Amino acid sequence: xxxxxxxxxxxxxxxxxxxxxxxxxxxxxxxxxxxxxxxxxxxxxxxxxxxxxxxxxxxxxxxxxxxxxxxxxxxxxxxxxxxxxxxxxxxxxxxxxxxxxxxxxxxxxxxxxxxxxxxxxxxxxxxxxxxxxxxxxxxxxxxxxxxxxxxxxxxxxxxxxxxxxxxxxxxxxxxxxxxxxxxx
Numbered sequence: 663x664x665x666x667x668x669x670x671x672x673x674x675x676x677x678x679x680x681x682x683x684x685x686x687x688x689x690x691x692x693x694x695x696x697x698x699x700x701x702x703x704x705x706x707x708x709x710x711x712x713x714x715x716x717x718x719x720x721x722x723x724x725x726x727x728x729x730x731x732x733x734x735x736x737x738x739x740x741x742x743x744x745x746x747x748x749x750x751x752x753x754x755x756x757x758x759x760x761x762x763x764x765x766x767x768x769x770x771x772x773x774x775x776x777x778x779x780x781x782x783x784x785x786x787x788x789x790x791x792x793x794x795x796x797x798x799x800x801x802x803x804x805x806x807x808x809x810x811x812x813x814x815x816x817x818x819x820x821x822x823x824x825x826x827x828x829x830x831x832x833x834x835x836x837x838x839x840x841x842x843x844x845x846x
Contacts, residue, residue: 665689673697684711687728687749688772688795738765742780746771750793754780759805762787769793778802783810785830792816799823806833815839822846 667690673679674696681702684691687709695718697703702721705711706728715722730747738744742756744765750772754760759782771791776783778800785808788797795816801823808830811817819842822829826846834840 667691668693670694671696673701676701681723683725684709685725687711734766736766749773751775753777756780758782760784760787772796774798776800776803781805783807785809786812789813799826801825804828806830808832809835812836818842820844 665686670692672693673682677698679698679701681704682697683704687706689710691710691714697718697720699720702723703711703715704723704725706725709728712722714720728749730749730751733746733748735743735745738754739756739759739761741758742754742760745753750770752771752774754775755777757779760780762784765787769790769792771794774788774791774794774797776799779802780800781802782805783803787810789809789812791814793816794814795818797811797817797820799822802825803823804825805828806826809832810830811833813836815836815838817837818839820840821844824846834843
């Protein structure tokens with residue numbers, strides 16, 4: 663899991679490379695299609711390795727779902743819960759609103775996944791997630807309150823779902839790496 667990134671053209675002239683295994687599901691693969699076409703990419707489901715294989719039409723062999731360990735969990739709304747895992751992933755599930763007063767802020771979150779059923783993200787909920795590089799919002803989401811993603815300095819992009827009818831002020835303030843926001 664210590665491999666954090668693979669630089670561009672790292673495997674460019676490795677024509678005899680049969681397979682390449684990525685055990686870190688979030689390893690940044692900066693390579694732009696120079697891994698030999700015959701090379702099988704091996705990695706976990708929904709990992710950056712799988713994304714690379716699909717994007718560049720490489721054979722992908724799955725290691726299954728990444729084995730993660732629950733670090734902490736609890737309620738974060740009337741009908742919403744959170745789970746924080748050792749792979750620095752925060753999963754929010756349930757229905758209705760996610761309340762910032764009841765959901766702890768984890769500064770070391772790298773990935774946020776909010777499951778379908780959540781309709782509202784309260785103000786300042788995911789503020790100051792300095793290492794977060796991915797936030798997945800559900801199709802059920804309708805409201806994003808004041809400063810919800812403020813000061814997420816590593817977040818490069820985000821897709822706002824079709825059903826969102828309200829985006830509060832300063833939602834993306836000081837998101838210095840944010841270059842791509844897809845709006846409905």
